[in-house]
Amino acid sequence: MIGTGTTAVVTGGSSGIGAATAALLARRGCDVVVVGRDAAALSAVAARTGARVCAADLAEPDAAGRVLAEAGAVNLLVCNAGIGWAGPVAGMAPSDVERLVQVNLLGAIRLVRGVLPGMLARGRGHLVLVSSIAGNMHVAGEAVYSATKAGLAAFAASVRGEVAGCGVGVSVVVPGVVDTPFFDRRGVPYERRTPRPVPPERVARALVRAVERNRAEVFVPRWLRFPARLRGAAPVLTDALQRRFG
Template sequence: MSEGADLGIHPRVALVTGATSGIGKAAALALAGEGFLVLVHGRDATRGAATVREIEAAGGRARFLGADVSDPEDVARLASAAGEVDVLVNNAGFSWFGPSAELDTATFDALFASNVRAAYQLVAALAPGMVKRGRGSIISLDSMAGRVGLAGGAAYGATKAALTAMSRAWAAEYSPAGVLVNTVAPGPVYTGADPELIKQLGDTTLLGRAARAEEIGEVIAFLASPKASYITGAVIPVDGGRTAI
């Protein structure tokens, strides 16, 4: 286990939203490997149980918390069920790409409810406890789509850019009390989405490939570790150099 991992009666706790697949699952596994008790959030209890079993099989500890992040009452229940957490990873949400004229209002609102409002609610509910304890880490998932203009990605990119804007404000609000707030901005990642599209996007990066979810999860775990104790208010691009050009 890494430096700072606490395997005693009161382990450090990490809540990872959208942790039953993709980047969220990779982050949950990486954080469990660092000694955190991981609260695995998702909507599907079967997939949640599978993630918990995978963490436990590797020697870690986890439990599943179900909630629909598009429902503000469900998000409030999630925050209450999580209790005191040391690390919050705002990863849950969904993407939509296509011509702007084809995006209906209901889907637009659902994007912002799941990708933005849920994160805001969780931070509002859980950050005051971190402030009271004088420590904590909040890590939100931006995206390459929030950093560069992508045709068909106006609404989704706006939700991701909003997470970074909120994170900068949260850093100003909470970091003086010892709470670190950062965003991670992945590029194309193989997470079960259209693999051919991900490959095409990966070809546009300086490294000429898309990332594995584990490569993003490790960066999230680093930001949650004592090794990142002087990083706050930052956006960490993990995009193979795509936003550098």
């Protein structure tokens, strides 16, 4: 799936995880298309990697169609685009709610719907949805963001069941805190001492391994799997521990 002859679309490709993933895929010989709103930043990534540029705002309903029309036949789709918002949900403007859902969740769903028929017809392809540990744990002040990331994981699980045996893989990558411009862009910096942010290149390497090994779910760092599974088994206990030690 990864190498010469593979066309890979990477959303959120202007920085962070997306840019690191684009660079890694390009080094492996893929024809990479980086997608984002910042055309200048995308061009800088393209200059370093040889990727093609597609400037698009995935909150727009027709953006997915335009991206895929420019990309051509897509073998690998990495849905990494995402925005954050921090604060009590009661104080969140309706426009902010809608934009988070549009970019983080609906944008990915539209792209998957766009590429999946071609993948199924060819009998090969891979979908990667970049979620967040916030979609597995309760994170006060990030209710809508967490909901969009949990929605990505649920969507991926259902699609995985639909395409089983058809040659199409579906992977969910679940990063914890990553050293990217994400926190600056949402307007609230990350100030906790632990867990420490991991570099985006580490997430990119885990993402590529997930595709190569057809992994359904990968946590970065791997120890995050434990609290996520604990919350699934004992949500009241896990939430209490988060309030006590978070």
